[in-house]
Amino acid sequence: MLDYGAIQISMREWIRTEPATDHEIEQASKIQPGMYEVYSNKLDVALDEARTVFVRTGVSAFLRAGDLVVGLHNAKGDLVCASCGTYIHAAIAQLPIKYIIDLYIKGDSNVKVKPGDIFYTNEALVGGLHNPDQIAMMPIFFEGELIAWSSAAVHQQETGAIEPGGMPQTATSRHDEGMRLTPIKIAENYEIRDDLMDMMVNFISRAPQMQEIDVRARCTATDKLRQRVQELAQEIGPDCVHGLFRKMIDAAESGARARISSWTDGVYRSVAFVDTTGNDETLLKVALAVHKKGDSIHLDFTGTSPECEGSYNTYGHGVAAFLATYLYPYVFHDLPVSTGTLTPFTFEVPDGSLLNAGHEKAVCNCVYLGRSVISLCFDAFTRLLYSTDPSRAVAAPSSHSGGGSFKGINNIGWPISESFSFTLNTDGQGARHDKDGMNAHGFFYSPWGKTNNLEDFEEHGIFLGLTRRHFNDAHGFGKYRGGVGTQNMNVVISGPVEVTSRGKGSRIPHDNGVFGGYASTSLPGISIIGSDALDLLENEVDFPVSVRELVVDRSISGDYKFERINRSNRTLETGDIWITLSSGGGGFGDPLERDPNSVLSDLNNDLISNWTARNVYHVHIKNGKLDLNKTKELRSNELQSRLHRGTNYNDFSNNWSKKSPPIPVSTF
């Protein structure tokens, strides 16, 4: 019988590297100068090859966008290196492998691990984050000895849950989330089993072809890497492979510890607030204190709200995955993607909190809660890093955007369940210490991913894209501004189609700016029901392609709806318009210090409004021309206004502490 409590404890322990054996240490010491560089690079190339195979053999939007990972693990399951894709699975793909080792190699089970096997799971409790994450894992044998594992993971849009799209906003328990497979042996003797494939396709009957093709893509990627590792073992011998793996993990750890040692000791804190459980409005808190001492870091999430009744919860091991998503692209971008880099980190995550929910809780929207954790990491670590390494100090990227999914019948008659990938992959990056954040830089869970082309999206024959462009004024302002997000407006040309959208922050944002930079703004979920857009297009009547202009101008007629950005499943008909928005990153530094020429440039590029130039940046622009003298006067006046506006801390606190929001912050 599954012991859920024991599994949850094991998962948090298995994040860490398994102790090195004497054999590994001995073999690592025999790696000659030059060998390490040549063969570790060879493994990186093999991983990149497997990732390319993965992308080219799959079909769903996440997969085609490259939001995936292929991992190479040692025989004990620890991640040696990976090719990303998304870093989020890099930290946790080893967990289901350790689960398999614990149960089926060390344990007393009639399931055995043999050459040619491929295991498959999407159970978040044993290592994914939520059940859209499907992972294939393949043991790699050489001359009868288990020497390694390969893994391939990517988010699948459909899970057979109570709503299409895999992340139902109305889920309140695991029983609403659809298929959840603990690791099964989907392939034996290098062949995928038809019975288990049929079982999965039956679960995912909203998009059966996509499920089957993408399962095969995962398995193909693991098998491609298996071939390359066996070739390496043939070339250098299995003992040398063990030594190489050990050395790679140890190099990652020593590199991480050396970097951490150079930072300033102290405690760095941040808080973020989540205004939805999925189905309802609420006020949840995520708190982080980063305790940095010497070459180690302890992350304490005490103060985080209790688990909620919706689906914005995560299991405890998810915290490491969210941390990895921040660390690898920004702080450890020049270190290996390996379990070794996470070894200096320890975690304190209160039991029963949002970040360490019980096994019955719904976690399908955990990635939006995770976005809060990641924002906190940007916020706290930037304060930690600035004094010694400002080049790595970055404000939080956009984290409450409204990507979503749709379910319909495509132009060749297939039922499909797909993602509004453009919005997801065009968030704005946070501002940096010496430059603006990158506009529409991508999906921060997957910095290597790319948004799909409009043609790929329209090819389904369900939507016609009306707008895909930068979304002005939604980013965080500052001396350096956050990267700008996007607006994505689509009209249904072949209804009905079921849609949903996800996100948070329509009441309170938390893509914090740093050092006086502002956060990005809140966003609504907008749709236009019964629009005449198709008639206007047919008659070649022009209309605004800016959402901000359109909601004022209303030259497309219809019923304009303004809701929370996360909207539960509903059906759209032909002519209805569905709008998704991605916000921008947080700002960096006092907006009064922004170069007035940059403000003018932003205005000319339609990234900010006249209102923002005047009221936030206090820059005087008239008839498209910058008046520097007037700007200097305006900014001097604003500095004086601040001094008049501000009060001393104690007076402020006395007044502030008497106020309360409409919903109290959820606490234990």
Added chain:
Amino acid sequence: MVSVEITPYLDINLDSEMWVCSTCNGDLIECSSNYKIGCSVAERDPSEIHHSEIDTDYKFSPDSNWCKIIEFYCPHCGAMIENEYLPLGHPITHDIDIDVDQLRKIVSEDPGDLRIKS
């Protein structure tokens, strides 16, 4: 005087053990305290910063019933040192809590990448 740059707007003066505004060199408060206690503090309505063309329940700016922007200024020169978006009444975050003794030790032994102002 030995000061260490901690943020673009804050130094720690290791002689006086004070948080110092790096824009005007004005003292804020002892560096063992939250620097925000030494700041001039203002509550701003989110609509003062985030413009919304619509005034529906959900709009293009945060809900001012749910949160405010708290701004922390240097009381001497008005530079904005930091801001926070907080639910009404929520305690202010003590975001930077440096181990000053360790900082002093590192500065005296091997400051590495720290930026020292003498």
